[in-house]
Amino acid sequence: MPAFDTIDDLLADSRVLVRLDLNSPIEDGSPQDNRRFERHAETVRELADAGHRVVLMAHQGRPGRDDFTSLAGHAAILADHVDRDVAFVADTDGEEALEAIDALGAGEVLLLENTRMCEDELPEAEPEEKAETEFVRTLAPHFDAYVNDAYSAAHRKHASLVGFPLVLPAYAGRVMETEYEANTAIATREFDGPVTMVVGGTKATDVIGVMDALDDRVDRFLLGGVAGELFLRAAGHPVGSDVGGMDLFDEQWERNRELIESVLDERGDAIHLASDLAYEGPDGERAEVAVDDIAEKTEGYLDVGSATVADYEPLIRESDAVFVKGALGVFEDERFADGTVGALAAIAETDCFSVVGGGDTSRAIEMYGLSEDDFSHVSIAGGAYIRALTGEPLPAVEVLEAAARRAED
Numbered sequence: 131m132p133a134f135d136t137i138d139d140l141l142a143d144s145r146v147l148v149r150l151d152l153n154s155p156i157e158d159g160s161p162q163d164n165r166r167f168e169r170h171a172e173t174v175r176e177l178a179d180a181g182h183r184v185v186l187m188a189h190q191g192r193p194g195r196d197d198f199t200s201l202a203g204h205a206a207i208l209a210d211h212v213d214r215d216v217a218f219v220a221d222t223d224g225e226e227a228l229e230a231i232d233a234l235g236a237g238e239v240l241l242l243e244n245t246r247m248c249e250d251e252l253p254e255a256e257p258e259e260k261a262e263t264e265f266v267r268t269l270a271p272h273f274d275a276y277v278n279d280a281y282s283a284a285h286r287k288h289a290s291l292v293g294f295p296l297v298l299p300a301y302a303g304r305v306m307e308t309e310y311e312a313n314t315a316i317a318t319r320e321f322d323g324p325v326t327m328v329v330g331g332t333k334a335t336d337v338i339g340v341m342d343a344l345d346d347r348v349d350r351f352l353l354g355g356v357a358g359e360l361f362l363r364a365a366g367h368p369v370g371s372d373v374g375g376m377d378l379f380d381e382q383w384e385r386n387r388e389l390i391e392s393v394l395d396e397r398g399d400a401i402h403l404a405s406d407l408a409y410e411g412p413d414g415e416r417a418e419v420a421v422d423d424i425a426e427k428t429e430g431y432l433d434v435g436s437a438t439v440a441d442y443e444p445l446i447r448e449s450d451a452v453f454v455k456g457a458l459g460v461f462e463d464e465r466f467a468d469g470t471v472g473a474l475a476a477i478a479e480t481d482c483f484s485v486v487g488g489g490d491t492s493r494a495i496e497m498y499g500l501s502e503d504d505f506s507h508v509s510i511a512g513g514a515y516i517r518a519l520t521g522e523p524l525p526a527v528e529v530l531e532a533a534a535r536r537a538e539d
């Protein structure tokens with residue numbers, strides 16, 4: 131059980147400052163709707179329905195990057211999901227923001243400007259230091275309580291995440307609660323049958339670290355994607371290196387080579403590698419090759435092959451728990467979706483505890499007509515999910531727990 135208080139513990143009629151994570155893909159300057167809006171809407175609606183005055187903080191992108199924009203568009207998308215007005219003020223903690231905050235009525239919702247436009251938000255520092263910033267000192271007196279719902283940003287030591295819980299009574303929102311519980315299940319829950327992890331995607335460095343850390347909690351790892359090829363390379367196959375203009379493999383290989391070799395050496399019996407791979411054939415069609423028949427890497431492999439999918443499906447079906455991190459292939463292209471969709475469909479049809487993590491991978495669920503209800507949890511977290519799996523502490527969760535201990539004393 132998490133050791134933090136939740137919004138069930140809020141005093142009636144509170145003025146609450148709520149941190150969400152609405153960080154979204156930006157296209158043509160506009161935020162794109164995604165699961166984060168839908169999930170956070172539940173917390174926002176509940177707080178507003180209870181009659182609290184609800185002020186929201188969130189970030190978008192980082193200074194210097196293309197996706198660093200105002201949250202004006204986010205307010206409109208969130209309003210659709212919450213099904214009530216979400217006012218927006220283009221200010222984080224100045225006069226305009228404070229006036230809008232103080233004018234808010236019971237049950238009303240206001241979104242402040244991108245927190246990363248306030249210079250106190252970044253860079254990362256210890257909570258005590260962040261609690262001393264002008265940003266926190268200016269806003270905090272206008273509130274009775276702070277709620278953190280931004281599990282997916284909980285690995286960052288930013289003012290809006292770790293500063294406020296030191297100076298205000300602090301609570302977890304619904305997203306924080308459910309993400310925390312599902313994502314720590316691999317470490318905290320006991321399962322009767324096999325625990326399987328589907329490992330893929332492009333961020334091989336991350337997932338190899340997870341495999342190493344979860345050594346004794348996972349019975350078998352089913353590999354695909356870039357990590358899968360790197361393990362095949364370590365097993366002596368001539369794949370897992372860049373061809374053409376690629377830069378996915380060689381740098382990650384150099385960085386992880388020793389770890390891959392030691393994980394393979396120690397847990398080889400638990401690691402399932404692809405027996406065949408798919409690539410784009412001469413006429414643009416999906417072509418497949420058995421890994422044993424590859425004499426030299428001349429192709430970019432874009433999916434695991436059909437024999438591999440047939441090997442992986444029964445292993446998933448007999449599992450008691452399945453955790454997914456990363457796609458088994460480039461599922462965005464229908465020709466190379468078989469591995470990812472095959473694995474997800476097998477999970478969906480199986481009555482196991484399942485968590486699908488990673489923003490990209492979870493997009494495959496709606497793209498291929500699967501139902502989110504057939505999974506125990508579809509995480510909206512990227513970096514925080516990885517840290518939860520590896521058992522690394524999340525600073526924003528730690529300060530919520532400390533706040534709960536203080537409240538008890």
Ligand SMILES: Nc1ncnc2c1ncn2[C@@H]1O[C@H](COP(=O)(O)OP(=O)(O)OP(=O)(O)O)[C@@H](O)[C@H]1O
Nearest residue numbers: 331332333355432456458459460488489490491512
């Ligand atoms: N063999 C491959 N070659 C190139 N890309 C691949 C391959 N296999 C999978 N991918 C890509 O991996 C992406 C998903 O991986 P990523 O590591 O980004 O993981 P994620 O966990 O879904 O996302 P995030 O951590 O960004 O939230 C997909 O977009 C897919 O196209």
Ligand SMILES: O=C(O)[C@H](O)COP(=O)(O)O
Nearest residue numbers: 151153282283286512513
């Ligand atoms: O989108 C995310 O994963 C979180 O919001 C964290 O964003 P950041 O990596 O820019 O800190």
